[in-house]
Amino acid sequence: xxxxxxxxxxxxxxxxxxxxxxxxxxxxxxxxxxxxxxxxxxxxxxxxxxxxxxxxxxxxxxxxxxxxxxxxxxxxxxxxxxxxxxxxxxxxxxxxxxxxxxxxxxxxxxxxxxxxxxxxxxxxxxxxxxxxxxxxxxxxxxxxxxxxxxxxxxxxxxxxxxxxxxxxxxxxxxxxxxxxxxxxxxxxxxxxxxxxxxxxxxxxxxxxxxxxxxxxxxxxxxxxxxxxxxxxxxxxxxxxxxxxxxxxxxxxxxxxxxxxxxxxxxxxxxxxxxxxxxxxxxxxxxxxxxxxxxxxxxxxxxxxxxxxxxxxxxxxxxxxxxxxxxxxxxx
Numbered sequence: 422x423x424x425x426x427x428x429x430x431x432x433x434x435x436x437x438x439x440x441x442x443x444x445x446x447x448x449x450x451x452x453x454x455x456x457x458x459x460x461x462x463x464x465x466x467x468x469x470x471x472x473x474x475x476x477x478x479x480x481x482x483x484x485x486x487x488x489x490x491x492x493x494x495x496x497x498x499x500x501x502x503x504x505x506x507x508x509x510x511x512x513x514x515x516x517x518x519x520x521x522x523x524x525x526x527x528x529x530x531x532x533x534x535x536x537x538x539x540x541x542x543x544x545x546x547x548x549x550x551x552x553x554x555x556x557x558x559x560x561x562x563x564x565x566x567x568x569x570x571x572x573x574x575x576x577x578x579x580x581x582x583x584x585x586x587x588x589x590x591x592x593x594x595x596x597x598x599x600x601x602x603x604x605x606x607x608x609x610x611x612x613x614x615x616x617x618x619x620x621x622x623x624x625x626x627x628x629x630x631x632x633x634x635x636x637x638x639x640x641x642x643x644x645x646x647x648x649x650x651x652x653x654x655x656x657x658x659x660x661x662x663x664x665x666x667x668x669x670x671x672x673x674x675x676x677x678x679x680x681x682x683x684x685x686x687x688x689x690x691x692x693x694x695x696x697x698x699x700x701x702x703x704x705x706x707x708x709x710x711x712x713x714x715x716x717x718x719x720x721x722x723x724x725x726x727x728x729x730x731x732x733x734x735x736x737x738x739x740x741x742x743x744x745x746x747x748x749x750x751x752x
Contacts, residue, residue, distance in 0.1 A: 431600060431633050432457035432480075437493035439472075439479055439657075447704040449475045451657045452493070454731070459600065462627060462634040464648030464665075466641060466680065470701055472657040473637040474523075477603040480635075481514055498600050516546045519594035520603040521623075525586035528593060529578040535562070535589045536574035539596050546597040561592040565622060584615040588622070595626065602627070604636045608643060620646045641684050645669060653677045656702050656712035659731065662738040671748040673739045676713050711742065719743045 432455075439450040450472050457463050465473040478484055480495055480502060495502040498517050505513050522528050529538060539558035544551065562570040565588040578586060587607060594602060604623065608616040624647045627634050638644050644651050645665055652662040653674060661674040672678040679697040699716035702708060708715065714724040724742050731740040737747075 429458075430456035431459045431498055432635075433494070433496045434476075434480075435494040437476070437479065437495060438491070439475055439484070440490040441484075442488050442490060445705050448707055449657050449704060450479070451707075453654075453657070453659055455652055455659065455662065457601075457633050457635065459633050460627075460631050461650065462624075462636060462648045464644035464651040465635060465637045465654055466639065466644050466651050467654035468639060468680075468701055470656075470704065471654040473639075473654055474605050475657075476654075477520060477605050477635060477637060480603060481518060481520055482510060512546065515542060515594075515597050515599065517599060518601040518603060519597070519599040520605065521587075521590055521594045521607045523606040523609055525578065525583075525590045528590045529586070531578055534575050534577055535581070539589075539593050542593060543596050558592075558596060561596050562589065565589070565592045565595075565626070567592070583611055584618065587611060587615075587619055591619075591623065591626070595630070598630070600632055602632055602634045604634060606637050606639070608638075616643070617646075623647055641669075641681060653680065656707060657704065658712070658740065659738070660713065660740045664736050667736055671745075673734075673737055673744045673747060674741050675717050675719050675743075675745065678745060711740075719745075 435454050437450055437453040441447045540554045543554040543557050559574050567573050567588050608619050636647050648665055651668045652659045655676050661677045682695040702712050710725045710727050714720040729740045729742050731738050
């Protein structure tokens, strides 16, 4: 990934703000900014409701326009995503950017076979014959290591196990060779053994194709397996962004440190689990200062009044008035 650092960003998100206007207004994202280069994997980490999935869906313009207010900028491979409409948007979805959903049922139509749906996706983006598209679709099923791929090609989604459906969904997402893959907690509903297999498969395919990936998870262990960098989200904001090694070794934001401390591992066997006190804030009534202040043991009066801006400190970006001191570098 080192040479990727010298390339211009494939993805540039600036001050992305998303509000949902239903029975009441809810601020789902608040001035989210980040860059992602070709070949990089960014892990979005945080509790449920922190804005991770909203970020991905906004990048594909999947929110209903009538009830959603979006401001800021999203540029992917030189395209102004928020300005895309009609055929250009259709080509962007699947062609430039694809998504692996948490639940495969959201991606597959139950009345068509797996092979039919992948073939149709390929033909929607490439001017090739149905025979060539079917051959390409079968090749993708083999590439994601589905056993007896030729037989599964003609299977319906409900005829596959959870792990195989997830692999088939990855095949569907990658069928048109996207430059950016959005993975929204793709292993949550799977057992531990299958989770590891899917994570390793995603990482292998990412390295093989050179695509960029944004990987959403609430599991720091999963993020460590696949990501190069981790951005921690809280109440619709990125509060810290760091390399994986830096985040695991020396988190700077108290919320990041709390997430790591509350993670179960074999090293903590017999020790009480450390939990973050309190609950996430109501997105319809966010506090005026730092949203994490009511749960933070480091908070001062300033934290409850003034929202911290995100500051760039080399490999780390952090939004906190009282960041934790970094650990000294190992000798």
